[in-house]
Amino acid sequence: MVEKFSGPSYQSLLLRLFWLTDDGEHKELFTGTGFIVRGDPGSKTPLYLITNRHILSGRTAEGGYVHKHSMIPTHISIAHNKGSGLARTGDLVEISQDLYDASGLPLWLEHPKGFVVDVVALPIIEFEAGHNQEATFYPYELARVGVPKPELSPSDTVQIVGFPFGQTSYRSLAIWTTGSIASEPTVGYGGYPRFLVDARTREGQSGSPVIVHTTASTPPMRFTDGSMRSHPGKSYLLGVYSGRIFKAAGGRTDVSDIGIVWKAGVIWEIIKRQLRRPLPSSSEYEEAKPALVGDL
Template sequence: MNNEEARKIDLLSVVSLYLEPQVNNNILGSATGFVVQYGQMPYLITNWHVVSGRNPNSGKLLSPETGATPDSIRIFHHTAKLGEWIITSEALYDSDGNPRWIEHKLGRKIDVVALPLSELDKVKLYPLDLRLAESKIIPQPGMPASIIGYPFGLSNFLWPIWKTGHIASDPDVDFDGCPIFLIDATTRSGMSGSPVVLRLTHTYYSNNVQGLVSEGVTTKFLGVYSGRIHNEAEIGKVWKPKVISEILTGAKYRLT
């Protein structure tokens, strides 16, 4: 990919990464993740169920037929030349058998984890800027929500697929007592761990002024997608950005 082509790639398409949980080097499936930087440490953000191989609500195996749970995860990283990828494998457990990923203080109840990255030789990181969560757009039901990931493992030469639905519940109201809001979108397996964004052009309501604001393109990071709560209605869950901050704040104390 030449420099002119690289400039045409959306910055958020560069953020999403294709993941393959595996056990004993056998691939168990596919998922999505993205990197955030906290202090000097890069972390892979994805779902708890992706790294554990278990249902976060019941703790039961996601693959009861095989009983398999992942022991590592393959990450398709960018290299210094955009458009070329390198595959790394991050262990999910340390030498004592303890999970390397960092959970929320509420544990698996929050289906989001941060995995410290250690295998970064020849890797070029493109972390998601969490300040995008502070964009002045006020998200409202009915607004578009784009899930940037890999449905059924599909990609465009490893570039993610943007699937866009709509915000289906008031984002400021926690769903079922958890920091979640709902989206109405035709999401599929492989998209777990995808970043979800709101992107608007022209006009929107703002916290800073009364009435409508007219601008170009504005993007707001809405959270982390983690699957559907109702398959037939195609209603999915998005964990709010604050859970990432809470996980990383906890990581600071655990790693010092």
């Protein structure tokens, strides 16, 4: 039987974050979600893993630690799609990459506005000494400036495709969560390029692609150029899921079902600028606290 799956199910990648102990062992800290995009075809590393900054750095934009014991990841294991001729869609090959160079500088690229933007791009090591020859990459297409996109409004349906609690639906295939847009998507929420969604998400889904996915039953959609279009089976990348909004007071934390989505445009800005920065100090985190941050 020929297996046929929707592209986003295998375009989302399960991430496992590790800390290298003093005795040389890798201790798993937590999981997350990521996906691949292709940068400038003329660059030396045209493929990038896109995820949240708090997943790779282990710290939120306000300086809180993701891990309960304040451990910081040093390595990442990415569950890539297996690319051998006999592999089935959903088969995986786990490939580990360092998160820091020999000097301790993070290897991921950040947004020009710095760590308050919870999206990063990690260059994928391609075929270095046979490192990734078993992996096949299925990148999302980034919409270029000026190219018509779906015209979206509050209450429109979106999909968040990732790995809640590090779980898969089948082999390495992701789990789909359906939500609705909860803020005006054309304006920046909280002064940043992001919007809100109403969705029941859980730990492990941070870094997930947020998409509009069309099927044969999807009615034609209005695009930003005023046209009505129907493209069954096509997915449109809207942004990167970054966790839910919450309020901490009096020793308790109230977490809502409203989540933060960083707009896809920040991915282009990150790749274009190619900025690597040292980890912020505690005082820098204190001085640059954003209005709202998400959890895992």
